[in-house]
Amino acid sequence: xxxxxxxxxxxxxxxxxxxxxxxxxxxxxxxxxxxxxxxxxxxxxxxxxxxxxxxxxxxxxxxxxxxxxxxxxxxxxxxxxxxxxxxxxxxxxxxxxxxxxxxxxxxxxxxxxxxxxxxxxxxxxxxxxxxxxxxxxxxxxxxxxxxxxxxxxxxxxxxxxxxxxxxxxxxxxxxxxxxxxxxxxxxxxxxxxxxxxxxxxxxxxxxxxxxxxxxxxxxxxxxxxxxxxxxxxxxxxxxxxxxxxxxxxxxxxxxxxxxxxxxxxxxxxxxxxxxxxxxxxxxxxxxxxxxxxxxxxxxxxxxxxxx
Amino acid sequence: xxxxxxxxxxxxxxxxxxxxxxxxxxxxxxxxxxxxxxxxxxxxxxxxxxxxxxxxxxxxxxxxxxxxxxxxxxxxxxxxxxxxxxxxxxxxxxxxxxxxxxxxxxxxxxxxxxxxxxxxxxxxxxxxxxxxxxxxxxxxxxxxxxxxxxxxxxxxxxxxxxxxxxxxxxxxxxxxxxxxxxxxxxxxxxxxxxxxxxxxxxxxxxxxxxxxxxxxxxxxxxxxxxxxxxxxxxxxxxxxxxxxxxxxxxxxxxxxxxxxxxxxxxxxxxxxxxxxxxxxxxxxxxxxxxxxxxxxxxxxxxxxxxxxxxxxxxxxxxxxxxxxxx
Numbered sequence: 244x245x246x247x248x249x250x251x252x253x254x255x256x257x258x259x260x261x262x263x264x265x266x267x268x269x270x271x272x273x274x275x276x277x278x279x280x281x282x283x284x285x286x287x288x289x290x291x292x293x294x295x296x297x298x299x300x301x302x303x304x305x306x307x308x309x310x311x312x313x314x315x316x317x318x319x320x321x322x323x324x325x326x327x328x329x330x331x332x333x334x335x336x337x338x339x340x341x342x343x344x345x346x347x348x349x350x351x352x353x354x355x356x357x358x359x360x361x362x363x364x365x366x367x368x369x370x371x372x373x374x375x376x377x378x379x380x381x382x383x384x385x386x387x388x389x390x391x392x393x394x395x396x397x398x399x400x401x402x403x404x405x406x407x408x409x410x411x412x413x414x415x416x417x418x419x420x421x422x423x424x425x426x427x428x429x430x431x432x433x434x435x436x437x438x439x440x441x442x443x444x445x446x447x448x449x450x451x452x453x454x455x456x457x458x459x460x461x462x463x464x465x466x467x468x469x470x471x472x473x474x475x476x477x478x479x480x481x482x483x484x485x486x487x488x489x490x491x492x493x494x495x496x497x498x499x500x501x502x503x504x505x506x507x508x509x510x511x512x513x514x515x516x517x518x519x520x521x522x523x524x525x526x527x528x529x530x531x532x533x534x535x536x537x538x539x540x541x542x543x544x545x546x547x548x549x550x
Numbered sequence: 551x552x553x554x555x556x557x558x559x560x561x562x563x564x565x566x567x568x569x570x571x572x573x574x575x576x577x578x579x580x581x582x583x584x585x586x587x588x589x590x591x592x593x594x595x596x597x598x599x600x601x602x603x604x605x606x607x608x609x610x611x612x613x614x615x616x617x618x619x620x621x622x623x624x625x626x627x628x629x630x631x632x633x634x635x636x637x638x639x640x641x642x643x644x645x646x647x648x649x650x651x652x653x654x655x656x657x658x659x660x661x662x663x664x665x666x667x668x669x670x671x672x673x674x675x676x677x678x679x680x681x682x683x684x685x686x687x688x689x690x691x692x693x694x695x696x697x698x699x700x701x702x703x704x705x706x707x708x709x710x711x712x713x714x715x716x717x718x719x720x721x722x723x724x725x726x727x728x729x730x731x732x733x734x735x736x737x738x739x740x741x742x743x744x745x746x747x748x749x750x751x752x753x754x755x756x757x758x759x760x761x762x763x764x765x766x767x768x769x770x771x772x773x774x775x776x777x778x779x780x781x782x783x784x785x786x787x788x789x790x791x792x793x794x795x796x797x798x799x800x801x802x803x804x805x806x807x808x809x810x811x812x813x814x815x816x817x818x819x820x821x822x823x824x825x826x827x828x829x830x831x832x833x834x835x836x837x838x839x840x841x842x843x844x845x846x847x848x849x850x851x852x853x854x855x856x857x858x859x860x861x862x863x864x865x866x867x868x869x870x871x872x873x874x875x876x
Binding site: 283289 | 596667688695705829837849
């Protein structure tokens, strides 16, 4: 069916399109303008610019320390498995511990953060109560507070509570996400009809039940967006774990790779280890990300900013 | 304020107490005044514990410092209230101010190039009959998934003379290795990392709001004889201005918090000192020099700076974007 439709469409546009077969399927059947060709080329250049470092690190990860400095940058090396083995052996498999920690921090942290944001956003969007607008304003001001400036006092307070250096010290501060609350409020306003909530209330459903079995499913697309944003945010976070943690076994990937390099200044053998570590951590992340991207509702994200 | 969404539509009669005051409706009313607080409670607990209290604590610390009491073999150091001394020290500290200057120089290069290129790419993606756009869009978005530290590592190796392909090409052409870590190139090297990491995300935000514009507007403009370039500049850019406000705001906040990129590149070059940007100085004061008061005062100064900067950006764009309308 699809094929037929396509052919018909092409035939319809046939008389208008240029004879050049490369252009036949372009646009609404009009010929590619010089402008559109420039657009294509500039975008492809942008794509190359963004892909080069990733391609480089994958190629470089196959090089032995000696090849790294002697062979041409984009020529593959011979030592991929050796590098992998060295990475695996480092600190008794510490690298994999870091990967696991990163998954834990980002996974648990963003799930909790999303739930907390969804509850708050729903309350701010769908209930009228005294002080609501003030509260929303205060939470929104939190978006402007640079998280990093909070890190030092957060460390001192957590140290006082005896939590500094533990997994909690990296997990707890990331649960509050003012921007996530803001987005959840926008999603709840847009996606949850008042009538549905009212009907459920009249049927005698509890508020908690309404939230869990009706509101959350209606907000799910928005929640995935908040989840992914926060996941990437925590995954990329460097200063918070850097300040909070001292035990290398609790490090996330970013901090682990950072210490690799700062130890290796002067020791060029460690460069190969840093490079394979970067490659091994970046490639799966990109794949997961490309998959998650399909569930993203950036239109909600952009739409939320218009109001 | 453009970030504030319009208030939700007034709720129906259910919000008001129902006409007949039965026990049922009284219970419902009580429940609906308590329910929002139940949903807000976790957010408020974490907001107070990890934002309000740290801010208050930082302000408190910024007015305290250590004085050495004379007497005994060791001068005893006592923590006490010292007024604005820490602020005076921070604002007259040449290194802190120089760091601020470096962060701003970096920002002056990075923010316009990230946003400019993001806007350009999103307009190009939206150009009729541009090709391979799905591939380009995805490829440009990919660096968003790469953490700042790893992005800095990757670019660091691409800058480092011994591993840089750019330098290796330059050498094979008989030139010297390029020095990406010397002034003023260093600012551009750092801004390039920000550009690489940030252009895709900002592009997607802007592109998504471009897609939300009804195409009838373009058709009308085309009939009136407008070129694609005119449509882009006169119609599309003004209409995506709200998205630009948000992206520029986040970019500005990010600039003054510059930390992980220079910290990661530091082992590769001696140009970047241990107090190169304000946050590195704050970290140094808090954890190496054990001078919490100075670190707190510098944090407060920085936070106020960021707040002022953000408000300036918002006001600027509000006037530009909405000034004509209201």
